[in-house]
Amino acid sequence: xxxxxxxxxxxxxxxxxxxxxxxxxxxxxxxxxxxxxxxxxxxxxxxxxxxxxxxxxxxxxxxxxxxxxxxxxxxxxxxxxxxxxxxxxxxxxxxxxxxxxxxxxxxxxxxxxxxxxxxxxxxxxxxxxxxxxxxxxxxxxxxxxxxxxxxxxxxxxxxxxxxxxxxxxxxxxxxxxxxxxxxxxxxxxxxxxxxxxxxxxxxxxxxxxxxxxxxxxxxxxxxxxxxxxxxxxxxxxxxxxxxxxxxxxxxxxxxxxx
Amino acid sequence: xxxxxxxxxxxxxxxxxxxxxxxxxxxxxxxxxxxxxxxxxxxxxxxxxxxxxxxxxxxxxxxxxxxxxxxxxxxxxxxxxxxxxxxxxxxxxxxxxxxxxxxxxxxxxxxxxxxxxxxxxxxxxxxxxxxxxxxxxxxxxxxxxxxxxxxxxxxxxxxxxxxxxxxxxxxxxxxxxxxxxxxxxxxxxxxxxxxxxxxxxxxxxxxxxxxxxxxxxxxxxxxxxxxxxxxxxxxxxxxxxxxxxxxxxxxxxxxxxxxxxxxxxxxxxxxxxxxxxx
Numbered sequence: 226x227x228x229x230x231x232x233x234x235x236x237x238x239x240x241x242x243x244x245x246x247x248x249x250x251x252x253x254x255x256x257x258x259x260x261x262x263x264x265x266x267x268x269x270x271x272x273x274x275x276x277x278x279x280x281x282x283x284x285x286x287x288x289x290x291x292x293x294x295x296x297x298x299x300x301x302x303x304x305x306x307x308x309x310x311x312x313x314x315x316x317x318x319x320x321x322x323x324x325x326x327x328x329x330x331x332x333x334x335x336x337x338x339x340x341x342x343x344x345x346x347x348x349x350x351x352x353x354x355x356x357x358x359x360x361x362x363x364x365x366x367x368x369x370x371x372x373x374x375x376x377x378x379x380x381x382x383x384x385x386x387x388x389x390x391x392x393x394x395x396x397x398x399x400x401x402x403x404x405x406x407x408x409x410x411x412x413x414x415x416x417x418x419x420x421x422x423x424x425x426x427x428x429x430x431x432x433x434x435x436x437x438x439x440x441x442x443x444x445x446x447x448x449x450x451x452x453x454x455x456x457x458x459x460x461x462x463x464x465x466x467x468x469x470x471x472x473x474x475x476x477x478x479x480x481x482x483x
Numbered sequence: 484x485x486x487x488x489x490x491x492x493x494x495x496x497x498x499x500x501x502x503x504x505x506x507x508x509x510x511x512x513x514x515x516x517x518x519x520x521x522x523x524x525x526x527x528x529x530x531x532x533x534x535x536x537x538x539x540x541x542x543x544x545x546x547x548x549x550x551x552x553x554x555x556x557x558x559x560x561x562x563x564x565x566x567x568x569x570x571x572x573x574x575x576x577x578x579x580x581x582x583x584x585x586x587x588x589x590x591x592x593x594x595x596x597x598x599x600x601x602x603x604x605x606x607x608x609x610x611x612x613x614x615x616x617x618x619x620x621x622x623x624x625x626x627x628x629x630x631x632x633x634x635x636x637x638x639x640x641x642x643x644x645x646x647x648x649x650x651x652x653x654x655x656x657x658x659x660x661x662x663x664x665x666x667x668x669x670x671x672x673x674x675x676x677x678x679x680x681x682x683x684x685x686x687x688x689x690x691x692x693x694x695x696x697x698x699x700x701x702x703x704x705x706x707x708x709x710x711x712x713x714x715x716x717x718x719x720x721x722x723x724x725x726x727x728x729x730x731x732x733x734x735x736x737x738x739x740x741x742x743x744x745x746x747x748x749x750x751x752x753x754x755x756x757x758x759x760x761x
Contacts, residue, residue: 351584357546358578359598359646360570 250444253364254372260362261369268370275336275371276378280385282335283328287386290323291315291393299402308402312409313416315394320422324387326475329434331386332379333467337442340371341463344446345456353447368447372439379435380428387427425482433474438467497522497654497686498543503552505538512538514710515552520654525680525687527697527718530707531732531741536690537581539707540656543688544576545569557653574602577647577655577685581662583639585631585646591618592627595646602650617645621675637668644675648685655679657689661696669696676700694722694733706732708741 261268298311344367347353356363391413398404417423442463449459498520505512512535520526528536541547542554545561554561556572564572585594595614599605605613618624621641631639640660647655660672677700680687691697697704698718706714706721706728713728714721722733731739747753 347587350587351580351582352586354546355578355580355584355586358544358573358576359601360573361598361601362570 246448247440247444250447251440254368254440254443257362257365257369258373260365261373264366264370267366268373271370271374272378275340275374276381279332279335279378279382282331283382283386284389286327286331287389288393290327291319291390292397294318294323294390295394295397299398308404309408310412311398311404312394313412315398316391316413316417317422319387319390320417321426322475324383324390324427325430325434326471328383328386328431329379329438329471330468332375332382332435333438333442333464333471336375336378337438337463337467338460340439340442341446341449341460342456344368344443345449345459348447348449349451349453349456368443371443375439375442376432376435379438380431383427383431429482430475430478433478434471437470437474441467441470495522496520497557498688499555501553503542503549503554505535505542505549511710513549516707516711518705518712520686520688521703522686523684524702525676525689525700527701527704528688528690528707529692529694529697529704529732534707535710536707537658540578540658540688540690543656544573544578574650575653577652579640579643579647579655579657579660581659583643585639585643587631590627591623591629591631591634591642594631594642595649598646598649613649617649620648621645622671635668637664637671640664640672641675648679648683651683652685654686654688657687659690659692661691661693673700694718708732
């Protein structure tokens with residue numbers, strides 16, 4: 226007991242142990258992907274749950290992010306007489322950073338927590354053990370479908386978020402503040418590059434964020450102590466760890482992709 | 484350490500445990516435990532709380548690995564099995580969890596059908612008939628479309644039992660099947676355990692605290708304490724065998740071989756009285 230006490234209290238050691246365990250869990254998850262192909266229906270069900278059910282929050286938030294961004298940019302750019310570039314800047318900001326990052330943060334809050342809580346409660350009520358006893362691999366049946374669903378849903382949700390943000394920007398910039406509609410679209414299409422902004426910015430980043438958030442959510446669910454307090458802590462850890470991982474990974478990806 | 488045992492137990496023994504040693508968080512749960520579960524009988528495992536009864540069931544199913552010793556189920560060593568072999572063995576074992584562990588996303592019918600859908604390619608009509616027969620056996624065919632949260636504790640346990648017997652297993656493990664049941668539900672579960680044992684010849688192992696219930700259903704009782712079997716025998720006579728263990732456990736005495744106080748240091752010293760340490 227005396228030997229273990231300092232280790233438990235050492236935040237760095239504990240964090241490193243968690244990261245190591247999460248890495249090993251990822252290997253288990255990846256190894257279970259071929260076995261999970263027989264649970265395609267479960268993957269589709271999870272895709273509906275984490276993807277389609279997150280659409281409302283993603284669409285509403287995307288709309289308002291675009292609207293606020295346009296409003297702010299318009300007032301700043303009007304000082305220099307560059308309001309015609311507002312649409313272009315909104316598009317670049319949304320595609321390169323805000324779209325993937327805000328979608329991932331919202332996804333962690335909406336879907337990540339529910340995945341963790343669901344799996345945690347399944348553990349607390351012995352449902353995971355019951356599957357083991359029925360010779361059903363819970364990693365292949367429970368974890369992998371949720372991981373794959375998150376991986377697939379995130380880029381799609383990010384695309385929806387970006388579309389809504391551009392729509393919100395157009396609504397404020399063109400309809401309300403009077404920017405010319407043709408200028409808004411032509412500046413945007415002239416600057417936005419499909420490879421740099423859409424493939425690297427939207428798809429690649431959101432795919433990476435989807436993998437990280439889903440992994441953390443599933444890992445926290447599977448490793449939570451099977452108590453109500455444990456589930457509460459695990460859902461909190463999912464949001465905290467996902468948020469940190471998203472922002473840190475965003476910096477790394479941006480540095481490599483730019 | 485591991486003791487050498489025969490690799491081919493005689494036909495009358497389905498589960499053979501030899502030299503089972505388990506240490507969890509520094510506490511010895513089993514200390515070279517030996518016991519045999521006879522085939523085709525109902526065997527009860529009893530003992531004080533925290534003595535490792537559920538852990539023993541988990542060792543038998545391979546959910547937990549022991550530190551030493553061997554467990555042979557139908558002649559095969561559980562400890563040496565791969566994951567695939569363990570899963571194969573578990574298809575022949577039913578396990579009734581204390582809290583039923585029904586899958587909350589599925590209704591009663593789908594819960595019972597779950598193992599069939601996962602492990603067979605049976606046509607839907609056959610699955611339907613099998614599930615309805617199992618539900619009929621536990622008296623809940625009419626509840627097939629209820630969700631788990633609409634069931635009482637006793638009903639949930641019977642559904643879990645229907646699910647456990649859906650493959651007609653050779654062995655059923657019951658983890659505290661009588662806890663929290665009213666007298667009617669208790670008698671229903673008792674009747675089911677006995678009927679399944681007699682009609683299907685299923686070997687049953689039940690972990691329980693209720694001697695009166697155990698007397699009605701079990702053929703043999705093991706009393707486990709301090710990591711070992713401290714008494715065993717016929718459930719109707721074991722309480723009067725005269726040992727301090729059985730006297731305390733079945734007599735419900737607060738103190739005895741199982742101490743009332745959890746091991747702790749000197750009370751006076753803990754309270755900080757001067758000179759208490761001397």
